[in-house]
Amino acid sequence: MRTRKLSAWLCGALVVALALGVVEAQAQGTRGPSAEQESRVRAVIAQLTSKERNDVRDGYVAMESLDTEVAAACVQTANRVLARGLPVDLATTALRALAKVGHESSSRPIRSYLVHRHTELRREAVKALVKTKGPDAKLGLRRALSDGDAMVRGLAATGLGELGATEHVDGLFMALDHDVAEAAASIGQLCTADQCEQYASRTGRIGFDVMVTGFDQILFRDPKQMTDDQKIRIIGRVRELGTGEAHRFLKDVQGRWPQDWSERVKKAVDLAVQSTQGAPGGEP
Amino acid sequence: MMRGLHAVACCVACAALGCGGGQTRIGDLFNTQWQDDGGRSIAAVQGKLSGQAIPRGANVAVGVVDRGLVGVALDTGKTWTFSKSVDARPWIAGDVVVVTAGGKLFALEASSGRQLWSLPVAGKVRGAGDDGRTTLVSLEPSAGVPGKLIAVERDGRVTREIEVTVPVGSPTLVANHAFIPWQNQYVSVVDLGSGDEVARVVLRHQTTQAFVAGGALFFGEAGITRFDERIGAASRDGASKAVLPDRELPGKPRWLRAGGIAGKVTSDAFDRNRIYAMPAARGDGLGFDEGRYYATYFRIVVGLQEETGELAWARRLDTDALGGAAYEGGLALCERTGRVGFYEAGTGAAAGEVSLGTAVRACVVQADRLTKTAEPRPEPVVEQLAKVIDVSETDMVMMHAFLLRELIAQPSPRATERLIELAFDARTPPDLMAEVRKGLASRRNGAEHMLEALGRRYDFLAGVLMTPPVGPLADALAAMKETRAAPLLAEHLNDPANSTEDVKRAALALETLATQAEREPLELFFSLYRATAHNEDLVQALVAVARAIIRVGGSEGRELVRAAAYDLMTVPSLQQPLRDLVSGAEKPRTTGG
Numbered sequence: 001m002r003t004r005k006l007s008a009w010l011c012g013a014l015v016v017a018l019a020l021g022v023v024e025a026q027a028q029g030t031r032g033p034s035a036e037q038e039s040r041v042r043a044v045i046a047q048l049t050s051k052e053r054n055d056v057r058d059g060y061v062a063m064e065s066l067d068t069e070v071a072a073a074c075v076q077t078a079n080r081v082l083a084r085g086l087p088v089d090l091a092t093t094a095l096r097a098l099a100k101v102g103h104e105s106s107s108r109p110i111r112s113y114l115v116h117r118h119t120e121l122r123r124e125a126v127k128a129l130v131k132t133k134g135p136d137a138k139l140g141l142r143r144a145l146s147d148g149d150a151m152v153r154g155l156a157a158t159g160l161g162e163l164g165a166t167e168h169v170d171g172l173f174m175a176l177d178h179d180v181a182e183a184a185a186s187i188g189q190l191c192t193a194d195q196c197e198q199y200a201s202r203t204g205r206i207g208f209d210v211m212v213t214g215f216d217q218i219l220f221r222d223p224k225q226m227t228d229d230q231k232i233r234i235i236g237r238v239r240e241l242g243t244g245e246a247h248r249f250l251k252d253v254q255g256r257w258p259q260d261w262s263e264r265v266k267k268a269v270d271l272a273v274q275s276t277q278g279a280p281g282g283e284p
Numbered sequence: 285m286m287r288g289l290h291a292v293a294c295c296v297a298c299a300a301l302g303c304g305g306g307q308t309r310i311g312d313l314f315n316t317q318w319q320d321d322g323g324r325s326i327a328a329v330q331g332k333l334s335g336q337a338i339p340r341g342a343n344v345a346v347g348v349v350d351r352g353l354v355g356v357a358l359d360t361g362k363t364w365t366f367s368k369s370v371d372a373r374p375w376i377a378g379d380v381v382v383v384t385a386g387g388k389l390f391a392l393e394a395s396s397g398r399q400l401w402s403l404p405v406a407g408k409v410r411g412a413g414d415d416g417r418t419t420l421v422s423l424e425p426s427a428g429v430p431g432k433l434i435a436v437e438r439d440g441r442v443t444r445e446i447e448v449t450v451p452v453g454s455p456t457l458v459a460n461h462a463f464i465p466w467q468n469q470y471v472s473v474v475d476l477g478s479g480d481e482v483a484r485v486v487l488r489h490q491t492t493q494a495f496v497a498g499g500a501l502f503f504g505e506a507g508i509t510r511f512d513e514r515i516g517a518a519s520r521d522g523a524s525k526a527v528l529p530d531r532e533l534p535g536k537p538r539w540l541r542a543g544g545i546a547g548k549v550t551s552d553a554f555d556r557n558r559i560y561a562m563p564a565a566r567g568d569g570l571g572f573d574e575g576r577y578y579a580t581y582f583r584i585v586v587g588l589q590e591e592t593g594e595l596a597w598a599r600r601l602d603t604d605a606l607g608g609a610a611y612e613g614g615l616a617l618c619e620r621t622g623r624v625g626f627y628e629a630g631t632g633a634a635a636g637e638v639s640l641g642t643a644v645r646a647c648v649v650q651a652d653r654l655t656k657t658a659e660p661r662p663e664p665v666v667e668q669l670a671k672v673i674d675v676s677e678t679d680m681v682m683m684h685a686f687l688l689r690e691l692i693a694q695p696s697p698r699a700t701e702r703l704i705e706l707a708f709d710a711r712t713p714p715d716l717m718a719e720v721r722k723g724l725a726s727r728r729n730g731a732e733h734m735l736e737a738l739g740r741r742y743d744f745l746a747g748v749l750m751t752p753p754v755g756p757l758a759d760a761l762a763a764m765k766e767t768r769a770a771p772l773l774a775e776h777l778n779d780p781a782n783s784t785e786d787v788k789r790a791a792l793a794l795e796t797l798a799t800q801a802e803r804e805p806l807e808l809f810f811s812l813y814r815a816t817a818h819n820e821d822l823v824q825a826l827v828a829v830a831r832a833i834i835r836v837g838g839s840e841g842r843e844l845v846r847a848a849a850y851d852l853m854t855v856p857s858l859q860q861p862l863r864d865l866v867s868g869a870e871k872p873r874t875t876g877g
Contacts, residue, residue: 051852085811087853116812117780146743148781153744174745 040066041073048077056081056090060097068101075103083109091116092124099128107136114140114147122152130159138165145175145183154182161186161217169195176202181210188217193230200237208241212249219253223262232268239272244281247273313474313481314450314466323516325483329461329473330515336459338499339416340653341378342394345607345616345624347644348373348549353383354640355397356624358616358654361638364397366390371408373547375421376650377456378414378496382421391419391436394650401440407431408546411454413462413494418443418476420457422464424546433462435476444476453492453543458501463494463511465543471503488521492543497652498573498612502563505540510563510570526563526570531593533559534581534682551606551620551646556582562610574629578615580605581683584672585617587632595690597632597665598672601625607647611654618647628658632668635659666694670702675712685716692723700730704737707753724756731766738772742781751781755789762793770797774805777829778812784821791825791832798832806833807844814862815853827861834865842866 044066047059063074075098082094095113098106110132113125126144129137141163144156157180160168169190176183176199184206187199196218203211218226218234235253238246250273257266310325311318343358353366353374366383368390374383381392384405391400407426412419418435425431425448433455435444446462453465461482462474468490473483490506501511507527509515514523528539535557541547558580562573575590582604587596601619608617614635615627622640627633635656640647663671669691673684688706691699706712706720727734737752738761754776761769773790776782782790791809798806810829817823830848833841848854849862 053853056853083811085813085815085848085853087815090853091816112808112812115778115780115808116816117784118816119780121816122780146745148742148744171745178745178747 037067037070041070044074045077048074048081053087053090056086057093060090060093064097064100066101071101072103075101075105079106079109082106083112088118088121091121095121095124095128099124099131102131102133104132104134104137107132107134107140111136111140114144114152119149119152122147122149123155126152126155126159130155130162133163138163138168141165142168142171145171145180150180153180157182157186161189164190166190166192173198176206176210181213184210184214185217188214189221191218193227196226196230196234200234203237203241208243208245208249212245215249216253219265220256228262228264231262231265235265235268235272239275242276242279244276244279247276247279250276310481310484313446313472314448316450316467318484320486320519321484323485323519326471326473326485326518327513327516329483330511330513333459333461334513338458338496338501339378340499341376341414341496341650343611343651343654344376344381344394345618345638345640345647345649346374346376346381346394347606347618347622347640347642348646349642349644352385353381353392353397354622354642354644355381355392355394356638356640357395358624358626358638358649358651362396363639363641366392366397366399370549372410373549373646374648375409375412375547376648377412377419377421378416380412380414380419382409382412382419384408384423389421389423389434391440400438401436403434403436403440403442405434410544410546411452411456411493413456413458413496415457415459418457418460420455420462420476422448422452422455422544433464435462444479446474446479451544453505454494456494456496456501458496458511463501463503465491465494465503468492468505485515486519487523488518489525489527493540494543497563500563505542508540508563508570524568524570526566526572528559528561528572528577529588529591529593531588533579534686537579537581539577547646547648549645551604555606555646556580556604560608560610560615562612564612573610573612576610576629578608578610578627580608580617582680583677584680584683584687585615585627585632586687587615587627587629595665595687596630597627597662598668598687598690599627599632599634600672600674606644607649609649609651611651611656614654614656614658616649616651616654618644618649620644622647624649626654626656626658628656628662631658631662631665633658633662664696664698666691666696666698666702669694670698673702673706675706675709675716678713681713681716685719688716688719688723692719692726695729697730697733700724700727701733703727704730704733704753704757707756708737708740708750710750721753721756724753725759727760728764731761731764731768734761735766735768735772738769738776741775741779751779751783751786752776753786754782755786758786758789758793762796765796767797767799770794770799770802774798774802774809777809777825778805784819784825788821788825788828791828794832795828795835798836800836803833803837803841806836807841810844810848814848814858815851815855817855817858820857823855823857823861826858827865830862830865 044059044062047055063071110125110128113121129140141156141159144152147153157175172183172187191199199214215234219231254269254273346353346355352368355364368385370383370385372384374381379394381394383390389403389405406429407423410424411422420435422433431448433446434442436442450466455462455464460476464472469486471485472481475482487509491503492505494503502508510524512524517523537557537559539559561577564573572590576587579586583601586598589596603620605617606620614629618624622642622644625637626635628635635658669687673687703720703724734757738757740752742751758773773794776790806829813822830845845862846866849866
């Protein structure tokens with residue numbers, strides 16, 4: 001009786017999955033799945049819903065190797081299997097596979113693993129969310145900034161930067177002030193002019209090796225996002241430090257500055273390099 | 285001077301020869317061949333002295349400092365100094381302070397510090413008594429000179445000198461009769477007029493001290509016996525006796541120091557950790573003033589019930605208590621800083637303070653006729669305990685553990701609140717934390733405080749690095765059937781910062797408290813751990829959560845549990861309990877919620 005129920009449920013899942021794949025393919029103006037692809041999807045879903053852990057593992061691994069739009073047909077099932085609960089090794093495999101597929105619908109079931117007691121699973125979940133994206137992912141990463149594990153916090157901070165989570169810059173500042181060094185680069189990626197100024201004002205309070213990761217991001221932000229004046233102010237801040245490490249950083253920026261970018265900023269960098277030449281701890 | 289010495293020699297000789305001057309004489313002093321006379325001699329002396337009022341001594345605190353002594357009158361706060369480097373702790377006897385310094389014995393007026401007399405002596409003062417006219421001083425043996433008792437008039441004349449060849453305790457003097465405890469069980473009475481031992485009594489508890497307090501005379505060390513009309517029955521254990529309750533107190537403090545030993549100029553552990561009590565008539569018998577006795581433990585003092593030893597109050601001092609005295613209606617304590625504070629017997633309410641004006645090395649206090657008025661509205665004991673317990677004092681752990689047990693016994697919600705504060709305090713030592721958690725689990729009030737505490741979560745960015753005591757709070761709130769706890773406990777199920785033991789207890793509470801509203805976090809927990817539970821706590825938590833899911837989730841909930849029960853990926857130790865649950869072999873334990 002139970003076997004019949006399960007078969008019916010599996011068939012339903014398969015139909016829904018394929019339909020979703022078709023709809024998604026149509027929406028993207030591509031052709032629907034081929035017979036071979038349908039067959040592979042069927043096989044993957046059968047593996048994912050198997051009672052045998054090896055089959056489930058193989059299902060996730062197989063899903064990774066599918067084309068993105070075909071893999072999307074398996075995602076709902078893969079999400080559901082993850083959400084029902086898996087042993088640690090399988091959950092790790094599942095999180096990695098879902099990360100590789102990168103479907104936004106996976107963010108919610110992945111997010112639930114951010115509260116798992118197994119630290120490795122929380123780390124995998126954070127990494128996966130960066131790939132699956134979406135509001136659930138951003139919210140999850142924001143919460144993960146408060147995690148008890150330093151690596152989870154660091155990965156979450158980096159992830160928020162990668163996801164462009166400008167709404168969570170305040171959280172990143174809090175994280176930075178609590179020694180989450182990875183938050184610096186993310187702030188540099190996301191900050192508004194005022195926020196960048198707030199960031200720069202932490203110079204001296206937070207180690208330069210950390211601050212420099214954010215400065216680098218700010219200086220190399222698209223000129224449409226960050227004006228020349230704002231960049232020149234940052235360069236001024238770094239120059240004022242007058243240290244060898246400031247000099248080395250400025251010189252590195254000088255070397256990497258795109259030729260077709262602002263001449264004004266370039267000049268400011270040149271001057272700063274010149275004025276920090278011979279600073280203590282710098283080049284001879 | 286020579287005439288004085290002749291008189292002394294004559295008296296000593298007289299005593300040795302046994303000339304009694306018409307008094308009853310029971311034999312040679314300290315003669316161990318003595319046969320118990322059934323209390324006849326001591327009863328006779330009691331009868332003779334019963335009409336004599338025993339004067340009450342001065343109210344004074346005397347501190348030892350490097351340059352000598354400092355004193356303060358407890359009634360007026362007037363201070364005095366004695367500028368000679370002393371070699372032993374001073375004794376206060378009635379209105380006189382006696383102390384040895386540089387080979388001399390000095391007597392000072394207790395109220396003013398004025399020198400009354402001095403005598404060259406060998407040995408240090410190991411006890412003293414005063415009857416208002418004569419001061420009896422017991423001196424330790426020193427450099428081949430045996431110990432002795434000397435009686436000195438106010439003008440400095442020595443009227444009696446008795447060599448002591450047996451271990452004696454601390455004597456006292458009433459109406460020119462010296463009461464001398466010796467060999468831990470006898471008290472001999474010597475009429476200083478004749479030099480005769482006119483009575484002896486054998487006591488049935490360790491006795492090394494004779495002292496006067498509140499106009500009465502007592503003998504004792506472990507417990508006390510009053511010198512009254514029943515003293516004749518002492519050897520048959522029929523005298524008026526009082527003992528303190530046998531209550532375990534931090535540091536095992538004792539009330540009376542072993543008598544007959546000179547006190548050191550620097551305070552010791554006994555001084556900081558000791559008991560004070562003021563004997564008082566209790567009907568026909570003997571008890572303690574206001575039904576209280578007191579114990580100090582460094583910077584903390586507690587008032588205790590005479591009968592049961594139950595805590596009545598607790599106070600924190602600024603610095604260690606080095607000495608003190610119980611008086612009628614309260615307790616005076618002398619601290620290391622020289623502050624002398626007064627505390628009302630019943631509630632511990634502050635009743636004023638005076639100061640010696642300087643830090644002291646040791647302190648002795650007499651408050652025989654002191655009266656003090658306490659502040660009108662003392663704090664409730666639960667509030668006192670909440671304030672006194674300070675887990676940052678790592679040297680006071682024993683006392684705080686004691687006070688913590690007292691706090692747990694308090695019925696007020698304030699006790700619950702304070703226990704929660706202690707649970708959140710990272711400085712609480714592990715042993716105390718275990719007590720705190722145990723105490724919290726047993727609380728049946730203060731639900732609001734508990735709910736507020738459960739609302740807090742581990743949050744690295746917010747600087748909340750301690751989780752609430754989820755397990756104990758879950759136990760307490762479940763016992764109180766506090767359904768408002770359900771959503772908070774459900775959240776804690778899924779907080780990895782909580783210990784698995786706490787999670788288990790939260791799950792057990794949710795078994796009865798959860799409602800439909802908690803279904804989502806319950807199911808999340810069940811899903812996350814049914815295949816990853818790595819210890820018995822989590823397995824038990826999962827079974828409890830499964831019960832809750834079945835109860836609040838109806839057929840869907842039961843189906844979820846059933847699927848897990850027969851899924852091979854569910855941890856093996858969980859499968860059978862879940863199968864029992866869904867098959868009805870183990871029915872849900874509750875239906876309410």
